[in-house]
Amino acid sequence: xxxxxxxxxxxxxxxxxxxxxxxxxxxxxxxxxxxxxxxxxxxxxxxxxxxxxxxxxxxxxxxxxxxxxxxxxxxxxxxxxxxxxxxxxxxxxxxxxxxxxxxxxxxxxxxxxxxxxxxxxxxxxxxxxxxxxxxxxxxxxxxxxxxxxxxxxxxxxxxxxxxxxxxxxxxxxxxxxxxxxxxxxxxxxxxxxxxxxxxxxxxxxxxxxxxxxxxxxxxxxxxxxxxxxxxxxxxxxxxxxxxxxxxxxxxxxxxxxxxxxxxxxxxxxxxxxxxxxxxxxxxxxxxxxxxxxxxxxxxxxxxxxxxxxxxxxxxxxxxxxxxxxxxxxxxxxxxxxxxxxxxxxxxxxxxxxxxxxxxxxxxxxxxxxxxxxxxxxxxxxxxxxxxxxxxxxxxxxxxxxxxxxxxxxxxxxxxxxxxxxxxxxxxxxxxxxxxxxxxxxxxxxxxxxxxxxxxxxxxxxxxxxxxxxxxxxxxxxxxxxxxxxxxxxxxxxxxxxxxxxxxxxxxxxxxxxxxxxxxxxxxxxxxxxxxxx
Numbered sequence: 001x002x003x004x005x006x007x008x009x010x011x012x013x014x015x016x017x018x019x020x021x022x023x024x025x026x027x028x029x030x031x032x033x034x035x036x037x038x039x040x041x042x043x044x045x046x047x048x049x050x051x052x053x054x055x056x057x058x059x060x061x062x063x064x065x066x067x068x069x070x071x072x073x074x075x076x077x078x079x080x081x082x083x084x085x086x087x088x089x090x091x092x093x094x095x096x097x098x099x100x101x102x103x104x105x106x107x108x109x110x111x112x113x114x115x116x117x118x119x120x121x122x123x124x125x126x127x128x129x130x131x132x133x134x135x136x137x138x139x140x141x142x143x144x145x146x147x148x149x150x151x152x153x154x155x156x157x158x159x160x161x162x163x164x165x166x167x168x169x170x171x172x173x174x175x176x177x178x179x180x181x182x183x184x185x186x187x188x189x190x191x192x193x194x195x196x197x198x199x200x201x202x203x204x205x206x207x208x209x210x211x212x213x214x215x216x217x218x219x220x221x222x223x224x225x226x227x228x229x230x231x232x233x234x235x236x237x238x239x240x241x242x243x244x245x246x247x248x249x250x251x252x253x254x255x256x257x258x259x260x261x262x263x264x265x266x267x268x269x270x271x272x273x274x275x276x277x278x279x280x281x282x283x284x285x286x287x288x289x290x291x292x293x294x295x296x297x298x299x300x301x302x303x304x305x306x307x308x309x310x311x312x313x314x315x316x317x318x319x320x321x322x323x324x325x326x327x328x329x330x331x332x333x334x335x336x337x338x339x340x341x342x343x344x345x346x347x348x349x350x351x352x353x354x355x356x357x358x359x360x361x362x363x364x365x366x367x368x369x370x371x372x373x374x375x376x377x378x379x380x381x382x383x384x385x386x387x388x389x390x391x392x393x394x395x396x397x398x399x400x401x402x403x404x405x406x407x408x409x410x411x412x413x414x415x416x417x418x419x420x421x422x423x424x425x426x427x428x429x430x431x432x433x434x435x436x437x438x439x440x441x442x443x444x445x446x447x448x449x450x451x452x453x454x455x456x457x458x459x460x461x462x463x464x465x466x467x468x469x470x471x472x473x474x475x476x477x478x479x480x481x482x483x484x485x486x487x488x489x490x491x492x493x494x495x496x497x498x499x500x501x502x503x504x505x506x507x508x509x510x511x512x513x514x515x516x517x518x519x520x521x522x523x524x525x526x527x528x529x530x531x532x533x
């Protein structure tokens with residue numbers, strides 16, 4: 001299935017769509033069947049890969065509190081539905097390795113002293129030094145559970161319902177490897193290792209990014225290269241940028257893909273303050289480690305907009321401005337506990353469209369709001385790496401209404417199949433305008449060799465109002481300069497001296513000719529300038 005012929009990993013047509021199995025619903029029908037029809041009728045070959053978020057039986061956290069790794073939630077469908085989608089698309093499966101539902105056989109077996117599950121979880125140990133443990137949440141590190149007329153405390157990195165597995169137990173390691181190979185046999189082409197930094201615990205340490213964790217990823221890669229060489233590894237590491245990059249390993253031996261988690265908050269900051277300088281400065285440091293690994297460029301996911309990835313890139317004041325912006329746009333902010341007892345912002349919980357455009361703004365035309373939002377999508381498509389588009393962003397969905405017990409649910413809204421089908425026929429609707437804007441980008445992008453993930457990438461400093469990136473394919477010699485105006489006002493963008501002699505056509509305006517070096521950029525304008533003969 002999708003063999004890596006001639007060492008093929010990806011090209012300019014590689015696009016990942018991220019969606020819940022039940023993100024779109026039709027009454028009386030398994031969600032995976034509805035999803036397949038949506039893909040057939042509206043997505044087609046716009047995307048080459050689909051990340052179906054956890055479709056296993058689960059008790060909380062949007063599917064990330066898994067009860068049984070090898071089963072599919074009955075309301076969503078069955079393995080036949082998954083395999084049917086995998087016939088056309090490369091599928092990403094979630095490997096929720098760090099923790100499982102407290103209702104799972106692993107946890108219940110440990111609590112009940114079942115011989116098959118002894119030491120599958122981590123009990124509180126008075127001799128263990130927990131003082132430096134990294135906490136991504138404000139909840140307690142341990143929770144109490146009933147066990148044979150007594151109580152035990154188990155390690156819970158994320159919540160009371162999500163109990164960490166004990167990877168120092170070889171039986172846990174063997175079980176997880178078996179699950180990974182099972183997923184490969186069921187149609188997975190990419191395996192997303194959820195919360196992977198936290199799997200190894202050692203007294204006195206931060207219990208994150210441990211050398212044993214990196215060794216585990218290398219072991220998985222070796223096994224997959226032998227058993228299922230078509231399967232790629234994607235690590236989910238919502239941490240500061242330099243720590244995130246460490247999961248590439250040597251560039252040849254750990255993750256093939258990592259999320260570009262710093263990108264969303266930097267784009268949001270730039271569009272909120274008409275200031276692309278922090279984004280330009282950071283993006284200038286992006287240097288591929290090898291042709292065997294690349295970044296997954298996201299602007300939003302099923303979770304929030306992580307703030308840890310911009311630690312050391314944005315100042316505390318700049319980060320706080322995003323916190324205030326989120327509150328004023330009807331969003332939430334989630335916090336984490338620090339080792340000194342304080343709390344700090346961890347992620348912004350809001351749809352990316354509403355993070356960029358104030359939902360309380362009734363004056364700015366929808367067309368203007370869409371143009372501003374599409375800047376974010378264009379950057380993810382033109383910067384080095386592979387674009388990954390969350391379903392809610394693809395449709396320009398707004399914050400779900402009402403009070404949310406789980407803050408992340410504000411960005412996990414479900415839509416009715418018939419309603420969205422009609423909206424995508426209405427040229428005045430927000431859904432139509434966002435979807436067709438992104439669709440146009442994708443149809444152009446996949447034809448351009450300059451947008452291959454491994455093509456040369458250079459970020460140009462052309463002033464604080466603009467984000468500009470130059471791409472070049474060494475194989476075809478083709479070159480593209482992508483320009484983005486972060487201002488609502490029309491501005492002139494002057495290209496660097498070494499681009500003054502070139503002639504351009506704008507791929508986004510029917511190949512209209514553009515004269516260098518002074519390029520007129522409309523307010524929130526985007527140009528993909530291809531160098532012509």
